[in-house]
Amino acid sequence: MLDDTLKTQLKSYLERVTQPFEIVASLNDSESAREMQTLLQDIAAMSDMITLKTDGQDARKPSFSLQRTGTEMSLRFAAIPLGHEFTSLVLALLWVGGHPPKVEPEVIEQIQSLDGDYNFEVYMSLSCHNCPDVVQALSLMAVNNPRVRTVIIDGALYQDEVNAREIMAVPTVYLNGAEFGAGRMNVEEIVAKLDTGAAARDAVKLSAKAPYEVLIVGGGPAGAAAAVYAARKGIRTGVAAERFGGQVNDTLAIENYISVLETDGPKFAAALEAHVKAYDVDIMNLQRADQLVPATHEGGLIEVKLANGGVLKSKTVILSTGARWRNVNVPGEQEYKNKGVAYCPHCDGPLFKGKRVAVIGGGNSGVEAAIDLAGIVAHVTLLEFGDALRADAVLVNKLRSLPNVEIHTSAQTTELTGADGKLNGLNYVDRVSNEAHRIELEGVFVQIGLVPNTEWLKGVVELSKHGEIIVDARGQTSVPGVFAAGDVTTVPFKQIVIAAGDGAKAALGAFDHLMRMPA
Incomplete structure (x- = not known):
């Protein structure tokens, strides 16, 4: 063995x-x-x-x-x-x-x-x-x-x-x-x-903490890089994160982070946390931010209110809350989530061995998922909303070579159906002919991109029409002393290496802001 x-x-x-x-x-x-x-x-x-x-x-x-x-x-x-x-x-x-x-x-x-x-x-x-x-x-x-x-x-x-x-x-x-x-x-x-009773006890402990000079909300690549750069300046640094590593934890293979030939998401996330722990950083895991309260005057403290009722205070804040999988937002998606609707082909693919599944999304993630699943399941149907697949040509060619894969472009998913608590099919409309179609299947894997985690910031910091935090070249937001970095911002190309660089830049921007604050 x-x-x-x-x-x-x-x-x-x-x-x-x-x-x-x-x-x-x-x-x-x-x-x-x-x-x-x-x-x-x-x-x-x-x-x-x-x-x-x-x-x-x-x-x-x-x-x-x-x-x-x-x-x-x-x-x-x-x-x-x-x-x-x-x-x-x-x-x-x-x-x-x-x-x-x-x-x-x-x-x-x-x-x-x-x-x-x-x-x-x-x-x-x-x-x-x-x-x-x-x-x-x-x-x-x-x-x-x-x-x-x-x-x-x-x-x-x-x-x-x-x-x-x-x-x-x-x-x-x-x-x-x-x-x-x-x-x-x-x-x-x-x-x-x-x-x-843990949440209430946590809230009391967190509210009693002394103010930070830099408080980072989010523990993905951007947040980790910001924490390291801030801590190396010798200033009081804290990180409040729902889960350290963020969405990186859900990534299988990482082969494009410069200097690291190959790794996987969980290993990379663990390495991020270990690097931050090597410095004097106060890491607060399992903490979801609910509200940002700007300082009331120049030199005042910014507050971050947490879901458990705790309140953290800091002279500057770096927002690095990342993004999450985008939902199709059609009837049946929430009802059959984990009952046939899935978002991780690597995790859940083996459970559909010998069954018929669909993949929604024709970008790299969707096409890679379809290729992966084709080796496990009986049949894969890939649905792309646009008029052509958006994935790299080498992936598209590989996908088209597989005998148990069917591809539909200009396909708008309209409903995920089920019976007895389980998914049993998918309805879609051909956007060219307006003809309705139905596919009988046991699984649907959604791979259509990301949504920034900014609902809690609406009306406080300026957001783009896509809900991303608008930042300048230093990572500064529309609120003085509040910076942002990574996939949650308007910075293009959502990549780990870019998020890490943004985190470092935001930390340096926050440090520069601290130096210019009144004594």
């Missing part, structure tokens, strides 16, 4: 195990069970601290549990966690074996203080780059609180369960038998959702 390189790496990691534990496998006579047993035998042979048993009686076969000796820990993998989940497996082995996680002590304390019994089931796919965050978060919770029980389920391995529960997006999490959430979540988000 593991090549020599992976075995060497894993063996070196397992040297950090300090407490004995058991792997208990529940197996049957399937090929998957044989693969799982081989993997577990390889792992057990690497450390004297690990004992493998193959007499487990769990109903899910094949599966295996990790059990630290003398504890009631309950962490189970109904999966062969390779691919994107190999790191999740390694971390689970280390944590169960007593190696401390790289998590703030306050988070561990909050996990241990959870009052109640929590039985989590998380459905994932091995090709999903959003899933490891959720898998690792729930594994960490199971290791640190015996009242948290976690089962990690590969949707491809347990297709019957996926179909029975009508799961059409990963990661999908169930808690005590009821759907808890879908999509990327980190451990802080999950714990905050369970600990209902």
Whole structure:
């Protein structure tokens, strides 16, 4: 199962195990069970601290549990966690074996203080780059609180369960038998959702913080670059972000960031956060800004009011709240989201194996999604509103060469339909002939661009007709002391490298503004 390189790496990691534990496998006579047993035998042979048993009686076969000796820990993998989940497996082995996680002590304390019994089931796919965050978060919770029980389920391995529960997006999490959430979540988000008093306590702590000289709202490439450049000036810097890394977390391959030949979104986002943490920056995660209150006089403080009721104050503010996937905004889209309507082909594509799907959007993202899906699903229909595909010629040529792909241009999607809680089709109109058409299918992947996250700023800073923040050459907005950077602004070409440069520029602009403020 593991090549020599992976075995060497894993063996070196397992040297950090300090407490004995058991792997208990529940197996049957399937090929998957044989693969799982081989993997577990390889792992057990690497450390004297690990004992493998193959007499487990769990109903899910094949599966295996990790059990630290003398504890009631309950962490189970109904999966062969390779691919994107190999790191999740390694971390689970280390944590169960007593190696401390790289998590703030306050988070561990909050996990241990959870009052109640929590039985989590998380459905994932091995090709999903959003899933490891959720898998690792729930594994960490199971290791640190015996009242948290976690089962990690590969949707491809347990297709019957996926179909029975009508799961059409990963990661999908169930808690005590009821759907808890879908999509990327980190451990802080999950714990905050369970600990209902956390938001109020957070608000009090945040409001008590001393004013910043630079407060950055948003933690994507622009926000991270702004934080590094501001902190290097030796000024008090804070970052309030819903999730560090922003939309980069949802990007699969990054191959055009200069000096980095190839990486993926989650790795890049982690590197951004690590770089910022190397400086004296106050990072406040899981914080959504609700209102910007400009200073009432020259030299006064700007306020950022948060969704939890907290208020942060600063001499200058840099807005880098980025953008999100644009919706088609037709009947049925919200109703069938995660029930056939998806936005991440890499994450959710494997759930549609052998089915018929559509991709809405003929730019690079849409055409790349269609090419990717064509290797998994039975048939792909690509719909483009314009009269021609907008993707690069090499991608279009590749798409047209695939036998199970159909392309419609001048196609306006009018409705996504469904029955019994699941998507079952798409209606569109040919914009040339005005003829209505219907496509019977099980999945729709929306790939039509981005919307800036500026709803909370309307009427406060000047926005373009597209909702982007209007900035000058220094990143200055229409409000004195308020700067902006990245995809949320009018700066053209929404690229990671451009956002990072904009963030640095906005930080330097804010510093220049501070120097010219009255003493």
